[in-house]
Amino acid sequence: MILEPAEIMSLVAHMRRVGVAEIELEEAGSALRVVVPEQAIAPAVDGTAAATTVAAPYVIAAEACGFFQPGHPARAAAPARGRRVEAGEVVGTIAAGPLLRPVAAPAAGTLGRLLCAAGGRVDHGTPLFEFAPHSPSSPDSGKRKDTR
Amino acid sequence: MIEILETPPLNAIQDLGRLGYRCHGVGRGGAMDRVALAAANALLGNDENAAGIELQLFPVRVRFAGDTVFALTGADCEARLDGRLLPPWWAMSAQAGQELVLSPPRQGLRAYLAVAGGIDVPEVMGSRSTQMRDGFGGLDGRALAAGDRLAAFPAPAFALRDGAGLGALPASLALAAADCPQAQPGETVLRVIQAAEYEQFDAASQAALWQTPWKVTAQSNRQGYRLAGVALQRLEPVEMRSHGIVPGVIQVPPSGQPIIQLADGNSAGGYPKIGVVIEADLWRIAQAAPGSALRFVSCTLEEARTAERAVAAYLGTLRRLAGYCRLPSLGKVA
Amino acid sequence: MNTGVVVLAEPRVSLCGSAALLLDAEGPMTLPTQERIWRLGDRVRDWEGVVDAQPGMNSLLIVLDPLEADPQALSARLLDVWPTIEAGRIRGRLLEVGVVYGGEGGQDLPDVAAYHRCTPQEIVALHAAPEYVVFAPSVSPGFGYLFGLDPRLFTPRRKVPVMRPVGGGVSIGGGQSNLGKPYVEGGPTMNPTGWHVIGCAPRLPAPFDLAKDPPNLLSLGDRIRFRVDRIEA
Structure with a gap:
């Protein structure tokens, strides 16, 4: 096996990011072909992902694939709803094997409903939290501005 | 470059320790929690034996004198970078002038701070670890103090894929x-291989080793942990x-109260050994605080x-996957 | 109370955790056996899976790579090779050390004399008679473990450690005698020990100096002679 499942998931995320639909790897007699399907949006835990309210008009979505945890796996999760967060604050993690990728608040704001179960498998674009930015000039549909 | 703004005593530079100098009476030394330090280095793509800072006492305040990427692992000590709370076991970019503040841990005992490239201090007998008892290695063989400025080795320039x-x-x-079914929540369970003198202990002592909790006393440090429990007796x-x-090594002095020799422990001894905690579990001891209890499992x-192998796989996978989260950058790190 | 040390009829290799082996040599502690241990130590350092080797008193600790080494195979190999290792005289250099026996720096001398039912002078005469050989590295960089104590001076270690001054202490523990490191400015002045401190060497060269290569003043096989400078009441 060239790559472990977690690595393949990371690779898929990267392919999505750069817009590559298919890739083939060959190494020491084994080969791996990765085809990225059309992105599917997972439904919200408590029903309809689209049923946003005026209070929380945006969605924080996953930017990596793996297993989602609100807060951090080593800390007891505080209820997300109503929590005020700062821009860039890590509000959850996505685990691929032992690696944790951050889910960060795109701006200062308040978290709304949790849209994905703790421990749930998520993919690029899976909605995770409802989010209400504090300032009206805040982000476009919850897509985080890269701070780099 | 890191500047130490505030630190209690006993916080010092450590790597994975010295090998090959036992003929001089020099033991391994190095980080007490080798897994935490190795994980910090894996997140940064550092050499696996790069030196970091072992933090045993808090609060600690440091300032990054230049742009860098750092990782903080081990005890969960509510680190804040310029006021923003970091998750535990986390790596992140820091800009010149930013301050990192660590509070006394809410869980665990020892935290590890690593920076991209690793801390640049001279290698002494194959290691950058501080050997405080004999005063060599690390920064002039001593613990860190306020005002110390530490340089990092140049690292390949990179940025983290995620700003967070x-x-x-x-x-x-x-x-x-x-x-270990009889272990209570909060007790540290350790795997132990019977040592050469195990059979010399009476049946009650052998049973007590496996079946009773062992309290970590206040006389516990990098040299060793003195435990309190049933008095172990030889026939x-x-x-x-x-x-x-x-x-x-779990030594049993005549008092019958065991001592686990640890990183800065003696390289030789004359007390009988009832067992030895396996290498893969030593990091758990490093995070067991005085007052807590240990359990031994054969x-x-x-x-x-x-x-x-599980430890090696964990660190190896972490290193590989973390590599996907670093992007080459034009700027120079460290 | 006990009267001695276990003497094995056959060599034995035991596990010291998951990443070390301890070879205990058969028979009593002797210089030829120890010479073989030093040679075995040099030999095994090149073996696959071995990361370090450390002679003890009549024993050799072999430190292994926890991932690569096969402790069982290495145990068997050690027991195979051990009988083929020959003794070889290494006549090291001699260090003479002046000792003030008894008094403040050797406060356990009266107790040791009482234990052996003889006078402090007789203890000192027996202790200073032989040439001691550096047999093994000690608990930390220093003068090492010494061999040569007259078996008549065998004195069991204390059950409860006591605090004794740091700096050139000459002590007896079981069948061994020990020379402590000189006091280092700023270091601890007292040290817990189960050994009996019968004297003090006030003027000692540093046993370990990183500016030198090798850093240790004495190597395995070097010798120490204790010169009686004074006996204090």
């Missing part, structure tokens, strides 16, 4: 401890000749090997 950083699943969640006490020992060589 990246983390490692903490070892306590990633690496399963041995099964027929005989003098031992002095012999080489390794971190993890373990075979094969089980020890499996546990050791």
